[in-house]
Amino acid sequence: MPSHRIPLPKGNTPLHVTRHLQAVTSTSCNRIPLPRPIQPLHVYRHLLRAATYFPLVCRPYLEQRIKFAFRRERERAAAAEKKLSHIPNRRAALGAEQFHRTKALEEGRRKVTSLNAALAGDATRFQRILFHCFGTLGKRRRELFAAFAKKAPEPPSNAQQLEKRITDLERERQKKEKLRKIPPTRRVYDRDDPAPWVNQKLSPIEDNWDLAKLRDLFASQHAHRKRASFASAWPRGDVGQFNPKLNVPKTDIWGRPPAARRVTKKVRQWWKTTAEKLVPPVDESEWQLLRSLAQGDAPRELWKFPLRRPIAAPTYQEDHARSEFHWAAYATVPIRELERPRSRKFARLTGAEDDGPYSQTQNKIRENTPYSNRKLRRMFNEVWQTSSYAAEADSQRKGKPRVTFTWGTALKRLPPATGLQHSIFEGVDSKGNAIGQQS
Template structure:
């Protein structure tokens, strides 16, 4: 079956680029791929350009309901909402280097079984990117830097307005020259001096080329690369002595010494007015320009430093999609570079560029799971009951990934119990193979003209065993009503044919496909409700814990060592961000962190209205109740060796009063075994 590539409409503001051009779409169609293109009024290519080469136009946003087998191709990150992402996706997500929100964003793909091929991590065997916007990012970023420098010279202290959008590079050059000319005159005839770090790379070469096309002479362009930065550690005085600094250094996983700091900016000889951070990772701990902390946009192209600096005014350009300023040239080049890899998508399971990208995604997804688990562990250890109960539930397979693993083993059908049953199974398989001519395709015509339906997923399960546990679980839910907290909805019906209609809307008996679909929906809903059984040993351990076993033996909670006691001191922030206090409502700036947030991040709130968390130790009584709740949701399974029938035993509440202490018995002093007050014996 042909591979489907679904080009979605990007929703990022001002984004007009595309990872697929009409020319590359035609190449994919000629190679046998199906190409669907969502309509978009923002994309630099018109919808008609794709239709003319044979691509199928579909509504914007239709990728959400596309078949799971389709490959969803985009450019920038998906909108931040809570929908699951079960497809295969190709775009820039900007989360693999631990950017803000990386772990929750990755979990959207992982929890739905999706795969993300991040365009930034499509690399060849030499670990070099196969496609990048680097040249045009440096080119466009330098253009915006010139516009910002000219605005500061001509309009000091005035906020820079939105950057115009251009159809092509010549229009951009013409505009920059028109704003540079009066600014240079106002600057006593001095053109800006530009330093480009990373000048030998694709991004840096684009920055240098724009400087030349804008009319700067070679003496005004300072080109630095690894040789210059490796010779001495930063910060560098050459940066603050220039008018414009363009950073084109790729930000890797390892820390880079800062190129510029607040101390270096404090020099009285500073000429630096504009920094264009083309790499643009302000929230990364490895950022070599640690003097700002947020992004800018085309409508607000510059941001200030995170702390005030002396004159001259310093503004930072941190737009994360600069090449969209010249979308046609950048999209034409990028889509052409990406095409050879796209042509191998039908064999992505073995093609190196895709297997490497998938492994990168899996590694980051595992790291995100560990990060999320660490937050839950931190909250549980700080005394958050909901977090601790969640850990107990996941640990014993009542929820989470372990439950899915237990279910995957539980649904497997048992093999034949004797030789005759084995022979019958082989005959049945042979008859099935002959009826379908050995082909696994979805539907085949039989000798009587009816359609033979492909075996559904639930028909491969041990339905007898599943029906038995559903029956047992339904009874357990009824018996524990009011005492156990069952997740989701209870098991109600045990008839897979419940929703099969007697006849279709045309008055005919339902076909096999319809019956199978209705049964599949029933099994899918009820399989989500099943609490899979534990082995006898683990079930007995949970029983022991529910009876107070955590107070003794190997489960006893150890005393915290003195060195492990939290003794954090409240200290004032060293770098007070006065700009937020001056420009934002006090309620926003001084909004306290919730206790839940403090427990999960380990970061204490030092604000004026902070709520100080107290040390909370969960009692053994609470643990006993939590384990009891988990035990009530947990069965263990046995099978009769003769009949092979299954039976399930569920946990139950076993009330057991603890022995009374001596001081607790004082209240019964002077009372007999019948509860009557004893007569006092008169003293002799």
């Protein structure tokens, strides 16, 4: 055996390799392939087609999210085209715009692959789609959190508070007018003032968020996750301990207390990091729907998977396509590259089928439905355990009603016994003794 490899005089170009791979996988695929080159309209139709095969409880969110994303990108592209005619460096702007469009198109193509993999039996991807649909992850979670954390304006309770508020606003306005007349080099900055300049760009977090409700949600989620049956599979990270001033240093490098602006920035940063781990509550009706889905009491039309429509293909070409052997691909491309789309790891992502005698993917895809009824109930139960609904409690904090949260729990009921199991205990009482025989 030679100790070194002899280099080939001319290697295969990436274009030839891509064509060979497409030729090999096109004859053994159970999905409609995206035409080349990929166009936005093709990706849009494939996404909507894949969304129609999901259960009824998932379809409204998926269709709305797909339409919103494509319309937003179309509006952005139209606005960018208008600006290109007025930009002096047009070549660089065209390159940046082409990058944005290619990135959006590639993201849509990945979503098509992810949705099809979930429909083919990829439980991890389907579980993540359920988390997105019910507000545990993604855009809907951010919308629910923004509505939940928004601080309602507090009207003054009497005329004295109203007069005091007006006086404070007038004093602040006069202070800013005075600072505008003083040059920055002659100003005296006070460390107790969080904003010694005219325009404050960083406001305290309590001015925008209702921290009392967030504190209740933090404590409730932290306690619920400890007793959840699948804490390791929780979609968000652990919230940890409640300490907004965790990253605030006691003193600065000169040994003095930290400036108020630095404290404000550190507290805001802690709240934003913690907010990414909080799961906002949903409406009680939606929570009850999740409960019925987890317990198996919901109508079948809500959670069943529609049957996939067969791919249209002419019958006279079926035998010819199966008997065709792409020998050029196996002669020029390594076998590991050709067999990778059909491997056990990538079969659900690519949709490729391996009909060989040593196939590991023939029995991995279920017929008619990708998941069993029991598997679906377990998935819905995990989503139910991560969701909650809020209600006002009887107790109050500083004149405001406290908020309580009700979370989903793990199902611990035993399934009903079958007829064969009942026959085993015929003639035996609850203690295991034969009926009519004294213990």
